[in-house]
Amino acid sequence: xxxxxxxxxxxxxxxxxxxxxxxxxGTIKHFxxxxxxxxxxxxxxSFEIKEGEIVGFLGANGAGKTTILKILCGLIYxxxxxxxxxxxxxxxxxxxxxxxxTLIMGQKQQLIWDLPPIxxxxxxxxIYDLDKFEANKxxxxxxxxxxxxDELFIPVxxxxxxxxxxxxxxxxxxxxxxxxxLDEPTLGLDINAQRNLRKFLQKYNQETNATICLTSHYMxxxxxxxxxxxxxxxxxxxxxxxxxxLLNKLSPIKEILIICRTEEDxxxxxxxxxxxxxxxxxxxxxxxxxxxxxxxxxxxxxxxxIEDIYINEPPIDExxxxxxxxxxxEI
Amino acid sequence: xxxxxxxxxxxxxxxxxYSNMLEYRVEIALWAISGIIPFFMLNIWTNNNLNESINIxxxxxxxxxxxAFFVRQFSVVWxxxxxxxxxxxxxxxxxxxxxxxxxxxxxxxxxAEQITRFPFAIxxxxxxxIFNPDSIWIPNLDILxxxxxxxxxxxxxxxxxxSIVACLCFWTEKASxxxxxxxxxTLFLSGLLAPVASxxxxxxxxxxxxxxxxxxxxxxxxxSGNTTNISGGLSMQILWIILLFPxxxxxxxxxxxxxxxxxx
Numbered sequence: 001x002x003x004x005x006x007x008x009x010x011x012x013x014x015x016x017x018x019x020x021x022x023x024x025x026g027t028i029k030h031f032x033x034x035x036x037x038x039x040x041x042x043x044x045x046s047f048e049i050k051e052g053e054i055v056g057f058l059g060a061n062g063a064g065k066t067t068i069l070k071i072l073c074g075l076i077y078x079x080x081x082x083x084x085x086x087x088x089x090x091x092x093x094x095x096x097x098x099x100x101x102t103l104i105m106g107q108k109q110q111l112i113w114d115l116p117p118i119x120x121x122x123x124x125x126x127i128y129d130l131d132k133f134e135a136n137k138x139x140x141x142x143x144x145x146x147x148x149x150d151e152l153f154i155p156v157x158x159x160x161x162x163x164x165x166x167x168x169x170x171x172x173x174x175x176x177x178x179x180x181x182l183d184e185p186t187l188g189l190d191i192n193a194q195r196n197l198r199k200f201l202q203k204y205n206q207e208t209n210a211t212i213c214l215t216s217h218y219m220x221x222x223x224x225x226x227x228x229x230x231x232x233x234x235x236x237x238x239x240x241x242x243x244x245x246l247l248n249k250l251s252p253i254k255e256i257l258i259i260c261r262t263e264e265d266x267x268x269x270x271x272x273x274x275x276x277x278x279x280x281x282x283x284x285x286x287x288x289x290x291x292x293x294x295x296x297x298x299x300x301x302x303x304x305x306i307e308d309i310y311i312n313e314p315p316i317d318e319x320x321x322x323x324x325x326x327x328x329x330e331i
Numbered sequence: 332x333x334x335x336x337x338x339x340x341x342x343x344x345x346x347x348x349y350s351n352m353l354e355y356r357v358e359i360a361l362w363a364i365s366g367i368i369p370f371f372m373l374n375i376w377t378n379n380n381l382n383e384s385i386n387i388x389x390x391x392x393x394x395x396x397x398x399a400f401f402v403r404q405f406s407v408v409w410x411x412x413x414x415x416x417x418x419x420x421x422x423x424x425x426x427x428x429x430x431x432x433x434x435x436x437x438x439x440x441x442x443a444e445q446i447t448r449f450p451f452a453i454x455x456x457x458x459x460x461i462f463n464p465d466s467i468w469i470p471n472l473d474i475l476x477x478x479x480x481x482x483x484x485x486x487x488x489x490x491x492x493x494s495i496v497a498c499l500c501f502w503t504e505k506a507s508x509x510x511x512x513x514x515x516x517t518l519f520l521s522g523l524l525a526p527v528a529s530x531x532x533x534x535x536x537x538x539x540x541x542x543x544x545x546x547x548x549x550x551x552x553x554x555s556g557n558t559t560n561i562s563g564g565l566s567m568q569i570l571w572i573i574l575l576f577p578x579x580x581x582x583x584x585x586x587x588x589x590x591x592x593x594x595x
Contacts, residue, residue, distance in 0.1 A: 015591060070424075070592050073428050074427075074428060075424055075427055075428060075590065075592050076590055076591060076592050077588045077589075077590075091588075093427070093428070093587075095430040098428055098429060098430040099430055101428065102428075103424070103425065103428055105421075105424070105425075108421055108422065108424065108425065109422075109425075110422075110425035110426070112347065112351055114351055114354040114355075115347065115350055115351055115354070119347050119350060119351075120347075122343055122347065123343055123344065123347045124429070125343075126339050126340045126342075126343035126344070127340065127429050127430065127431045128429075128430065129336045129340075131339075172425075
């Protein structure tokens with residue numbers, strides 16, 4: 001059984017935001033007397049993450065996902081509550097803690113813009129106290145995994161977004177961190193680059209047993225990487241559990257399109273007790289609860305002359321979209 | 332082992348930042364040329380015979396302003412502007428979660444820029460000597476060495492002052508506006524426009540209580556061979572560094588607690 005590597009209890013975070021009334025009167029008032037209000041962006045949340053887990057943080061824009069990641073990696077101070085990440089208080093930013101984590105933000109870069117990525121890699125290697133031999137070994141290993149070669153020697157400004165993102169990943173992983181905080185790592189990447197990045201993260205997780213906390217608006221990232229999701233709604237956790245369970249709960253019924261060899265078979269199937277959605281000649285669409293899919297398919301294949309069968313998965317974006325606007329999910 | 336790792340860190344930081352600065356060599360050349368304000372001041376002083384009032388010969392005054400130019404070239408600091416931009420754009424976030432204070436990156440940037448600037452400063456000095464052949468002199472090695480140390484200490488004082496102001500970004504977001512307030516005393520009291528010796532006695536006694544005369548005036552006087560209290564000047568420079576460093580650390584730690592990682 002893996003131990004907890006992240007332990008968050010009753011975490012809250014408030015920001016002071018300046019407010020200003022519209023118009024000239026508001027501007028003059030604002031000049032002489034600044035007004036601000038405290039906004040609680042994270043509200044008393046608690047969760048634990050085990051070593052080696054990949055957890056997806058889901059939520060609408062401004063829900064608080066990125067703030068949670070920033071607090072977990074020690075970038076910003078919490079207002080209340082306790083946090084332990086691999087036994088450390090993140091906001092203390094102790095050297096041994098920083099050497100164990102990394103943060104990758106899809107829209108921000110740490111590579112030096114005018115130099116080839118290899119220069120930034122060597123710089124990061126020295127910051128993390130790696131000698132040249134070890135640095136070269138890790139650069140070779142990670143560049144093989146990420147499938148980057150000549151790009152290492154081309155100035156960052158000349159690289160495509162996908163190549164840049166791969167290089168960002170290499171720079172962020174050169175010290176082989178145990179915990180990865182990824183904030184929309186596939187933002188702006190094309191479909192192939194997104195898929196390659198997901199493959200890489202899966203492989204990295206399998207090879208190193210690293211814990212990955214991920215936010216993304218691309219549902220494919222979440223469904224292909226995360227078994228567990230934490231849904232954040234207005235700074236509170238609305239669901240924390242298995243993604244499968246959540247999807248089953250939100251979409252308990254699947255549609256099966258059955259193409260029978262003859263119209264007679266389709267009529268026989270229509271009258272056999274399944275819930276029918278529609279029927280045209282020898283094609284019939286039935287609705288089956290997720291838990292009865294296997295048994296229903298077995299019955300159909302054994303008793304009817306079937307030409308083809310299609311199981312229609314419900315569109316995952318629509319399902320997840322429901323989560324983003326609802327407050328609580330009890331499973 | 333630990334010291335070897337630290338040395339490698341410093342060397343790599345400098346090497347990478349130097350490579351980066353070489354990408355901006357034209358910009359750096361223009362910055363070097365833009366630093367010729369001491370030569371304009373020299374012209375004003377000599378054309379109006381102002382040097383007579385402070386008993387400095389034309390030659391010594393020429394040397395002083397040339398040295399002021401050199402000291403300025405190798406002590407110019409812009410960390411407040413870089414840090415302000417990086418912090419407002421969220422670029423500082425990845426650096427904050429690395430086991431190296433981000434200000435070391437900026438320090439390395441400045442040092443690398445100084446190395447890049449060196450040949451341009453030499454070329455400008457060469458032209459200065461062509462127009463002022465009487466000013467040619469070779470300082471003795473001891474003085475040269477102490478002047479280099481003093482110029483580096485001047486750079487450190489300015490770097491620390493600006494870093495403290497830069498940390499105010501965590502509260503005000505526009506810390507460079509505060510730096511502008513320091514620009515005027517730096518310009519007038521540092522010796523860039525006039526040697527501090529030219530100020531009235533009672534003003535001088537106050538000026539020497541501030542860090543400003545140790546930024547340009549003291550190292551420039553030292554290098555040009557003017558009479559100056561070497562041990563006193565160097566001690567004051569070290570004292571200011573010792574005073575400013577804990578202030579920087581305090582503001583830095585207090586500021587990072589306020590950091591909201593905006594823009595990222």
